[in-house]
Amino acid sequence: MPTIDDFGSFETAWCPGCGNFQLLEAVKQALVASNIAPHEVLFVSGIGQAAKAPQYLNCNYFNGLHGRGLPVATGAKLANPALRVIYESGDGCTYGEGGNHFLAAARRNIGITALVHDNRVYGLTKGQASPTSQQGFETKAQPHGVFSQPFNAVQVAVAMRAGFVGRGFTGHTDHLADLIAQAIAHPGFALVDIFQPCPSFNKLNNYAWFKNNTYMLGDEHNPDDWEAAMKLASAMDEQIPLGVIFRNDRPAFESQFATADGKPHFTKQVETAALREVMGKYA
Template sequence: MVTIDDYGKYETAWCPGCGNFSISEAVKKALVERQLAPHQVLFVSGIGQAAKAPHYLNTNLFNGLHGRSLPVATGVKLANPGLTVLVESGDGCNYGEGGNHLLAVIRRNVDLTLLVHNNQVYGLTKGQASPTSAGGFVTKAQPLGVPSEPFNPIAVAVAMRAGFVARAFSGRIEHLSEMIQQGIAHRGFALIDVLQPCVSFNKVNTFAWYDKRCYALPHDYEPDDWESAMKVACEWGDKIPIGVIYRNNRPSFESHFNVLKDGPLVSRKVDKTRLKDIMKAYG
């Protein structure tokens, strides 16, 4: 029986009131709900305040470079598909520095669950605009306001027919945890964009700002319907939908490799007979 204590308690480097605390709590709940033991799970993270989250969790972890957690996670999953792999990092990491990898991982549909802590600002580097910052958002680096339009990760993921696309809000822990559980259960790539306040550097998109706008999609909403999902994906402003926005059953990336049907790569031995055959082809 896996309990919440198995995932440990740690001191953090986060500001009091940071949305990261609730996200971490929701993550633990989800892992326990799914009865995953710490050694069965592997987190991959990038760099940023969000990327530190898995350090505060008693589990396997590869904390890599800024923006590069998705390719690392793809390599891990191909080497050992038996691991439950989660990727946790911020909006700068996944939507900015690693943008190309996000597109590629959606195309591949690798069986990963990506949790993006999206606070619409760079925290660790102290308050510059992020790819999801609203146009006109004023920072020390963008004193005249952000001149670009914000990136809409949900719309991009739905447009690319990602396997599982959800949005959650750190202020609604139960709902967020439910989204994470569904993302883990989904056999293929799952994007969970988690809105969260940054108490130190984003004075516009505060807890209250999100809390007022976020509404759960109704029970009769059909996430299998791509066209209505595209509409919901573009909703942003006075009302922000949260929940599973789009879902399909595309085969996962790993399922395309016959090689993996004989067991994970990590357990394979060199087959000299086959190699001698291969060498003969050069004769």
């Protein structure tokens, strides 16, 4: 059985008080609870403070380009459907630079667990608006306040009928760990949008704000009910639900490339008889 210690302990580049610390702990708890050893998982990330998270874990990782983590994760999963792939990055990387890939991943229902650090601000570039920033949020780049409508990733994922859509908050680490473990167990695309305060650059959506404007979903919500999920997911500024918003059993995209013995195609020899047959079509 893997333990928390197996995943190591590293010096980080995060500011004191950053929500990422609790998030990292929740990820470790979820991996242990899911009985996953460090070598049994591939983390794929983009660029940003959130995207550095896999560097602070003992695991296989591919730390790619800003916005482009999901396609790398998708290629990895298609090539080896048996490999457990977790994508982890921030709201800017995932919903801004990588927005098209986010839409496509949800539509495909590719079997990736997507952990998105959502602090509603750009941290690594020091405080510009992110796609999820609230309207009116003032920054040096948006001195008149954010004008655009914030991107509602959770509702978009529900609309695209992603396999699993949840929302967590680093202020409730155990709840978050449980949510991540459920997402990991889900066979299709599993989004967990994670509220995470940025004490350095987002003074508006601070720890107290997230605490006061969220609530825990109870048994009254049925995540299999798409219409109820769409309605719940519309909350952005107050009374924001935490927990499993939506779930369905749409087949995972990579299942079409599964092999009979579960071993990826690339472990097998090129079959010359099959190749000869393919070439014969051109005679």
